[in-house]
Amino acid sequence: MKRLKLGMVGGGRGAFIGGVHRIASRIDGRFELVAGALSSSADTAAESAADLGIAPDRSYSDFRVMAKTEADRSDGIDAVAIVTPNQMHAAPVIAFLRAGISVICDKPLCATLAEADEIAAAIKSSSAHFVLTHNYTGYPLVRHARRIIANGELGAIRVAQIEYAQDWLAKSIENEGQKQAAWRTDPAKSGGGGAIGDIGTHAFNLLGFVTGLKTEALSADLHSFGTGRQVDDNAHILLRMQGGAKAMLWASQIAIGNENRMCLRVYGEKGGLEWSQENPNVMSLTVHGEAKRILTRGGAGFGDGSQLWTRIPPGHPEGYLECFANIYTEAADLIEGKNDGAMLPGIDEGLQGMQFIDTCLRSAKNNSEWLPFGLKKS
Amino acid sequence: MKRLKLGMVGGGRGAFIGGVHRIASRIDGRFELVAGALSSSADTAAESAADLGIAPDRSYSDFRVMAKTEADRSDGIDAVAIVTPNQMHAAPVIAFLRAGISVICDKPLCATLAEADEIAAAIKSSSAHFVLTHNYTGYPLVRHARRIIANGELGAIRVAQIEYAQDWLAKSIENEGQKQAAWRTDPAKSGGGGAIGDIGTHAFNLLGFVTGLKTEALSADLHSFGTGRQVDDNAHILLRMQGGAKAMLWASQIAIGNENRMCLRVYGEKGGLEWSQENPNVMSLTVHGEAKRILTRGGAGFGDGSQLWTRIPPGHPEGYLECFANIYTEAADLIEGKNDGAMLPGIDEGLQGMQFIDTCLRSAKNNSEWLPFGLKKS
């Protein structure tokens, strides 16, 4: 088994999500990190590269130089991970795609709808692949939930309740030098959305992934509770979905007592299910008229093929890093032509996320007006 | 200790909530059921009275006769429980109040706003008391949550999430002869609302009881999923409350896998708490920056005075019947002049519930328009 060569843009010292991507790329041994433009500061880039065992000649301070150089090398990278803040996604994504290098990009896609269109165009004209790390779709039981619904076990979907609650922004720590909080609450860097962009897009994506339904309209009530905060930190959103289904989406970063409580509940004509990210190895499923069943990752009824999504027996918990690794491993399969990436989030999910942010912001500005949600396809 | 004499209107053979009221009235030994107009059918009334050990001469088939006769007896009833379907509340409530007999009425208050005003007027001109059995306010930890918030332990409230999910109407069993389903889904009997009236009013009342905040506006998306159903069975509601707080309220009777999942979460500047009806003897409380604490009914920190709301040591669960009994026992105290009924739901809560139903129906008809919620006082 040969490892794919991976580069990274962003993710230098002091960053958060870059480290997650690196672990995720390593877990199944399918990638080897060999190049990086880890920081826009040349010094930080070089030091960060040294930390990670990247050879000095493959540490870049300019992602454009990196894209060109790596494309020209015979041992150049097969894929690049883009883990910069949102407003710095579009340029490197496009540069690497144009250089024919596959891109694994953190979410949300970018900062503006205009950028999103440019990325979509770049993907169309590139031979390389594009994967967006809506990583929660990599949880084995999330995928099992999707399959249960696709198989019709719940019947036509009626109602979904999705929430993603955190509390780390309960105080305005962006004013106290917390770097992660600072860029996420700066509208110029985040792209205008706060909680709706950072975690709301995850929730929205999960809702669509599991139910298989498109959103047709939404009504959003957004609010900033943090003192002096310029972006939303609490979002209350109603959704109307295909086939008459209705959903509620709650995203909050000020709900004290919640760490990363992302919880999805889906109810159909014939049954209901419930899953929560903080204990992701169990899911409940109730068929109408029967007792609730507790499904476990890898346990009874988990289904053929699902063992690809998990590494260890049921009862030994897998977590966030393994769900993230599933995305990386399937990206490797996609790049190597071993699968078609059907389960992988990509540009469509990215565009939908950007439209979700935009539609929420417009609805909220107009007193929660219901707005149609015209899902653009790439 | 002398027992108060209790009468009952409704609650004959085949009824549900009447039996609950009877148990609740007995648990603390403060009431003795001695009279009843248990059914509008004379035969059923008599048979039901015999079942319950009510003397034949105090079994009535007409509540007006009962009110008059009992008021005239030297050993007449001190209070009457009204446990008929919603659209049959107003007339008996008014009749007994006019007869000077205290009323303990099931919720929602009645079927129309006009009736509600009549009841309010009758209360004003009566010397008797009026209690509305929003029984969930009787749960000890619900009261403790209210006190925690009133004490400022959570700081200013920012967000509340309240839900009441059931699944017993997932199928349209009202078409199959299920009596409870039939009247609750008949707009003429329920008062127009379905889930919003039957359980939404409970959720709305609990939200106000615990947070101490009034609702200023709401936006409602109501839907009927049951085939041929004429009232809502799923309600998605956004609320804006005093002081800038925001809330989401979900009431559903088609969410398969939920029996009576009424769950309240409240988040303020300084902390958050969570309570769920299905396991009501625990509540979580998180102060910002500290570990979550699990409070138990009667356990550490439960507080002085709270022992009045519970009968047995922590770890021995109390349930729905005991919370209902708390309402009855405090009603006895109120009638005997031993307390002022400050914790008891009454006409104000009843009016608010009726306005809640009305406002939701109007908002939903106009595409979830935000409507002001002008809380009328009795």
Place this chain on the structure above:
Amino acid sequence: MKRLKLGMVGGGRGAFIGGVHRIASRIDGRFELVAGALSSSADTAAESAADLGIAPDRSYSDFRVMAKTEADRSDGIDAVAIVTPNQMHAAPVIAFLRAGISVICDKPLCATLAEADEIAAAIKSSSAHFVLTHNYTGYPLVRHARRIIANGELGAIRVAQIEYAQDWLAKSIENEGQKQAAWRTDPAKSGGGGAIGDIGTHAFNLLGFVTGLKTEALSADLHSFGTGRQVDDNAHILLRMQGGAKAMLWASQIAIGNENRMCLRVYGEKGGLEWSQENPNVMSLTVHGEAKRILTRGGAGFGDGSQLWTRIPPGHPEGYLECFANIYTEAADLIEGKNDGAMLPGIDEGLQGMQFIDTCLRSAKNNSEWLPFGLKKS
């Protein structure tokens, strides 16, 4: 429906379990408390009787006088509840049985094996009934578990884990004037056992009730952790049961963080189940090779006939008082000849409990020697 007339011995002001018996007797309206020897102090007895609305001429300070007088009255009591400390059970039990009055006695049966034999003899020669309030057997899901096992759904039982953990004796509060702790930790009053008598007998009884298996031998390691305490406050017990099943029993009153955690797990060849008293409305059941199912009180699969054991729909929790009321209500049926009391604990369970205490004490004294457990039948 006529109410049975109930008397009570013990349970005056300051007592605990007497109040529980009174509520339990009232919940279903089958008993009316009309007489009592509520305290051995004449003053306390009279005051306590007045509190409870017992007529002065039916308040007694001597239970023997009460037994004789009530037996002689045409409106005398049908049954008496014995709620005194353990060492004061035998005499009143025997006195009332001899007077032909049915007895509902708190557990454990009494203080010594010799007393137990006397009680058994008195029962044999009396026309009245005897019920022992091992109340946990009244929980609906406990009875459902018993039925599941009796039906063979778990196959032959292999292993059971039963525990009852409390923490109220973590400190030696018996030295600080806590009345409940004082008599329970006084070997002269408790009968020699501490935790094994007070809660261990409940656990042991539940184990036999649910599994339907007799214990054949046990090995006990008892310990007193409380400073200066003379009875065990922690018991570690191994059991060998009929058919080769093995069990562990843990009873502790010093396990900080546990209020009344009584938890039973049973595993057979074909399946396993688990139930816990602190959230008694749910139980898990796993059939080998299938997903775990969550059974609820009154929910799917609860079974015909079970509705007799519960009063309200699933999702509305019942608790400790309702399980206790089930014992009283079936006792009423038994006394009225409406059932045979097959589910009710009685003298056999009482004798077994006494033998359990005795065998544990002897085993512990001899370094946890395995001792045969010859279950005597009454």
Place this chain on the structure above:
Amino acid sequence: MKRLKLGMVGGGRGAFIGGVHRIASRIDGRFELVAGALSSSADTAAESAADLGIAPDRSYSDFRVMAKTEADRSDGIDAVAIVTPNQMHAAPVIAFLRAGISVICDKPLCATLAEADEIAAAIKSSSAHFVLTHNYTGYPLVRHARRIIANGELGAIRVAQIEYAQDWLAKSIENEGQKQAAWRTDPAKSGGGGAIGDIGTHAFNLLGFVTGLKTEALSADLHSFGTGRQVDDNAHILLRMQGGAKAMLWASQIAIGNENRMCLRVYGEKGGLEWSQENPNVMSLTVHGEAKRILTRGGAGFGDGSQLWTRIPPGHPEGYLECFANIYTEAADLIEGKNDGAMLPGIDEGLQGMQFIDTCLRSAKNNSEWLPFGLKKS
């Protein structure tokens, strides 16, 4: 950062724990697998090596050749993972230690006490390090529990309840060609113990790790429920520990409904705590007289230094693979001289585990006789 070079003995196609070790070694990027004697079959060894990207010249079919060859290479391995069945641990462990190569060995240490002594001697005379993968000690909250107890927050320990329940051997699948079951239930390969060796040693080790207490005596009741099974599949064990503490240990592989339920509860004079492996990111802690607190991995009160044991923020679950990776990462630090391995299980824990198995077997053979547990030190 330079990666350490890792070899592996065992872990070829069809094996289980080898794959876990490989992932664990990769997660933090501290090891690179470069050599292996992955199977005693030369063909399987070569194919397995190719699967894993090991160069053909570093795939060995004989671990002795591997030890010698790698020791002689200038780029030879720094450490070797021994992941063969129990009875094939001792020989390779000793061979690599003698070759000066550090050893990371799966548990239990080996198959016999005599082998254990030989391993201990080899460690003494080697300059290389020895780590035993009692991986559960790598869970962040397990370490936090140990620290809480070491800090005296629970006071003197009184009682501990430890259990490890599985159900995968409920049926005798060893007779149906299940490879993992076959060697684990073959006394010749497992070393005599069944559940006590496979999972009981984990439980026993965790008990000592967290409480910091040595076991002084034990009494074991072992049983084989599986048809035709030659080793124990259920173990009921009582323990007496230093300072008068008492413990119960339950290990079972036939408890249907349990996947890998390893649960530890510890109670002291001042408090109690509880942790369970299946949801390892939370732990409860109760200080006497206070409400129970829910501690989370990385959450409030997690403590300075603990961040070394975790990679991502609280609320994003880590699992079994990350706890295993903590062992590998600290082994890397130990080998590189960066820490002293104080938290790492090694030969002492290995010897204790072997003595635990031996003592349990002897006690069980003699009717659960209490046997002293003389902990040998290496």
